[in-house]
Amino acid sequence: MxxxxxxxxxxxxxxxxxxxxxxxxxxxxxxxxxxxxxxxxxxxxxxxxxxxxxxxxxxxxxxxxxxxxxxxxxxxxxxxxxxxxxxxxxxxxxxxxxxxxxxxxxxxxxxGPCFVGQVPTAFSLRGKDARAQFEALRDIHGYNGMDFHGEVTANHEAVFAHFPYWEQVVASDTPGDRELLAAIRKVWMEAFPELPLGLQPGY
CATH class of the missing domain: 3.20.170 (ADP-ribosylation fold)
Incomplete structure (x- = not known):
């Protein structure tokens, strides 16, 4: 049921x-x-x-x-x-x-407008709220793929909880943000294939 x-x-x-x-x-x-x-x-x-x-x-x-x-x-x-x-x-x-x-x-x-999310305590996302985390990942993705992979996997709890927020609220329709979401999802699928990221169908 x-x-x-x-x-x-x-x-x-x-x-x-x-x-x-x-x-x-x-x-x-x-x-x-x-x-x-x-x-x-x-x-x-x-x-x-x-x-x-x-x-x-x-x-x-x-x-x-x-x-x-x-x-x-x-x-x-x-x-x-x-x-x-x-x-x-x-x-x-x-x-x-x-x-x-x-x-x-x-x-x-x-x-809601007061959403902060989980604030990481390690690496480049340390001390940042959910919106600032997305902006930081955008910067990291632009210059260092290895650091980007490490940031997503090290702060996987925050990434899991915030991905729907990034999709719905933070990301714009610009290609760069859509590419960033796809890059996060790609790292996730490689590191945590058993745990789907983002919203899933209720099926």
Whole structure:
């Protein structure tokens, strides 16, 4: 069964660190894990809640759970017809994660004006926000291919989280920016072929 979950930047990075296979444990003040049943509902939360939060980012994730395990949780309707979700107790999340089939995918992203992103602590992207990182990568790509490859791979968490932002908000329609996005994707595919970069179809 297919589910969707809108997440912020911090939660996305935790999912990424699991190889895009697991959702992180709930915090003490979060007794329930809420996957939703349709993408429009997830997009609504991502746009209206996550993107307007202090993080300024909402990512919609899609994932598949074994039907038999998903059926052990009752579907809850919490508003209009599309507002359907599961209520998975925090103590059941580990087992729920073990029934996820394949990888968790990022299918959509929304960004608010306050978005800073993950600020790296190493190499040429150190101390830069998401927009400044793209500008730095543009400069590096222009003069040193080896340094460019090293920067993308060394700061892969930031690159993964920011690529949708660069595509949607920062990159212009100029050939140079499109070429830069393609170059980032090429390095990524060589270094991390098992983890697709950018937005993926929900299929």
């Amino acid at each position: 297919r589910f969707y979950r809108p997440v912020g930047l911090a939660e996305l990075l935790l999912i990424y660190r699991s190889g895009m296979r697991r959702f992180p444990p709930r915090l003490p003040e979060q007794p329930i894990f809420y996957p939703v049943l349709n993408e429009p509902y997830a997009r609504q939360i991502s746009r209206d809640w996550n993107a307007t939060s202090p993080e300024g980012a909402g990512y919609v994730t899609a994932f598949d759970v074994e039907d038999a395990h998903a059926a052990s949780f009752e579907v809850q309707q919490v508003g209009a017809r599309m507002h359907q979700e599961l209520w998975v107790p925090a103590e059941a999340l580990d087992a729920f994660n073990s029934h996820i089939q394949g990888r968790i995918r990022v299918t959509a992203a929304d960004f």
